[in-house]
Amino acid sequence: MVFSLNRLLQEPAPLAALERQSWHPWLVVGLVSIGAFVGQLDATIVQLALPALGRAFGAPLQQVSWVALSYLLAFASFLPIFGRLCEIHGRKTLYIAGYSLFISASALCALAESFGQLVAFRFLQGMGGALLGANSIAILVQAVPEAARGRALGYFAAAQAVGMSAGPALGGFIVEALGWRWIFGLTVPFGVLAILAGWLALPRGAVGGEKPAFDWGGALLIGPALILLVATLNHVSSWGLASPLTLASLCVAALLLWALRRREAHTAAPLIDPRLFTASAFRWGVLGVVLGYALLYGVFFLMSFGLAHGYGESAREAGLRLALVPVALGLTAPFSHAVRAVLGRWIGPVGMACALAGLAMLWLTFGRSPDHHIWDTVSFLLIGFGLGLFVAPNSTATLAAVSAGLAGAAGSLLNLMRVLGTSLGVAAGASVLTWRLKVETGSARDWLASDGAGLLAAVRTSLPLLALMALIAAFAAQRAAGATRR
Structure with missing residues (x-):
């Protein structure tokens, strides 16, 4: 099974004709910057669409907020996990897999027929976003010579800023002209092009060296701890600040965070x-x-x-x-x-x-x-x-x-x-x-x-x-x- 997984994750070589070009590193910078742009665009574009989504599904405030929260919590929970897995198994294949998951989940969000489906598909979209976020800067740093990294990172940061800035305005135009489903559907064709370009142009990960161990205990603790903490804060006004449910949820979240801290302090390769x-x-x-x-x-x-x-x-x-x-x-x-x-x-x-x-x-x-x-x-x-x-x-x-x-x-x-x-x-x-x-x-x-x-x-x-x-x-x-x- 390990052999099969390693073969599945084996990184394809970039197209030789592209890799020989002097501008190949900047093509890589452009590809990962597009991923950064899409990630920030998605985070802000949905914020503007929340009222429209609430009306479409008849959802109260604390439910409609989960359209944003499910993506964000999946991203936060899986970011350190995927970061370590990419160190172990290589970045290119998992980066492309992240794009594939992101656009597949985006298409499912656009086709969602119930509020529960939309929240579940947004969680999958967040997992794809975490795979992109865990790899982007590392791929950029590997591809670009040290003397040009500052400029490359500046382009990367600029792409994030443009995505964040464009999200509300673009979301408003799309929701008004086409409807809320298109804020998810429009990313799909661009994602398909990014997958094809990434397969042909992204470099293989560095080979050799000792592979870090994977912290299974930390991986099992970090997601539930973050989700329970944020969910409690999201619903505290309806549950009541001193209600048994609020207090129990906070206690369990605190216990999980304490267990995560102890685990990370006593493992050789902690996630945090x-x-x-x-x-x-x-x-x-x-x-x-x-x-x-x-x-x-x-x-x-x-x-x-x-x-x-x-x-x-x-x-x-x-x-x-x-x-x-x-x-x-x-x-x-x-x-x-x-x-x-x-x-x-x-x-x-x-x-x-x-x-x-x-x-x-x-x-x-x-x-x-x-x-x-x-x-x-x-x-x-x-x-x-x-x-x-x-x-x-x-x-x-x-x-x-x-x-x-x-x-x-x-x-x-x-x-x-x-x-x-x-x-x-x-x-x-x-x-x-x-x-x-x-x-x-x-x-x-x-x-x-x-x-x-x-x-x-x-x-x-x-x-x-x-x-x-x-x-x-x-x-x-x-x-x-x-x-x-x-």
């Missing part, structure tokens, strides 16, 4: 290296990463419902407005290191102060001002600008806190924490919006039955949760930067 957490700067930086992305996707979740159902804007108009956040983030991030040279360890708090100003403006004007379009635009720009100042410097300080030998493990963990933060932002947004909707309307009516004014008030009074995230993230980033300097 516990040595990373010995540095306080790394611990604080990781907290900042989680909260920064939770803030970003919490804004996406709340505002997609506020704009589409509260104000009754078209999907196209809401998508264009929401796109201001990632566009401002993407335009600001490249200059954040220059700003960091001036502000030093205070760049994180300054960035989050900008985001807090945007949240405060939304809290004062959302659903209250006749000029809300102007105020919303300024608010979204401030939030995106603040996150652009925050994300890259905080990640840099976090990575600088560990030794060079742990840099690869630290980078993989930061990718995991970004996805976990995204999941927590969606779950927290769904739970607090459900709670505030009950308070504002004085009933247990679902969002579909509530009027626009009630939903706008619920969205506005949910914003203090995001402000709390920003405050804690600012403190964490300042501590990470300060500890790194010492």
Whole structure:
């Protein structure tokens, strides 16, 4: 059986005529950048479509949020597992398998006939996304000469930023013009082309060397722990904060995380290296990463419902407005290191102060001002600008806190924490919006039955949760930067 698996995973050689070309490494960069673009596009495009999906299936907030959460949790749960399997068995074949799974699941999502089917297919799509995410940077680094890697990684990061920025606007146009099924179906033909090009152009993985062991215990613990934690946060407003179900779920999640920590501390090849957490700067930086992305996707979740159902804007108009956040983030991030040279360890708090100003403006004007379009635009720009100042410097300080030998493990963990933060932002947004909707309307009516004014008030009074995230993230980033300097 092992022999058969090894033959199945044997990597095909790239086309010799392509491999001889001087531009072959940049073809590889383009292919993995397309994967990065598609991954970020999918993460943001679905956020804008959630109200349309909720109406199509008659789903309450805490159910419709699972369209996003099932993908994100599958991605987070399988990312470290697939990363290790790719180290053992090679990257090219598994990267192509990831594309195949991603586009197959995308097609199934487009054809889903029930809400349960859609959530299940989104989970499969997240597994495919995890296979792509576990391999992309490693394939890029192997293919490109060291002198050109900085430029190649810049293109890769730019593709991610463009995908994140295009998602809301493109999603709005597609939902309005073609319907929600096409946000999944349109990725299929591009994925087929990427599979064919990848088969012909991607290099084989490095051969030789000792293969790392696989941590089966960690693999069995990490997924259930993350899923149970996020599911509890997503449903806490309907279960009740002190209900037996909430408390039992939190206790089981804590037990699984404790068992994972013990397992990783006593295994020779852990999925998550516990040595990373010995540095306080790394611990604080990781907290900042989680909260920064939770803030970003919490804004996406709340505002997609506020704009589409509260104000009754078209999907196209809401998508264009929401796109201001990632566009401002993407335009600001490249200059954040220059700003960091001036502000030093205070760049994180300054960035989050900008985001807090945007949240405060939304809290004062959302659903209250006749000029809300102007105020919303300024608010979204401030939030995106603040996150652009925050994300890259905080990640840099976090990575600088560990030794060079742990840099690869630290980078993989930061990718995991970004996805976990995204999941927590969606779950927290769904739970607090459900709670505030009950308070504002004085009933247990679902969002579909509530009027626009009630939903706008619920969205506005949910914003203090995001402000709390920003405050804690600012403190964490300042501590990470300060500890790194010492």
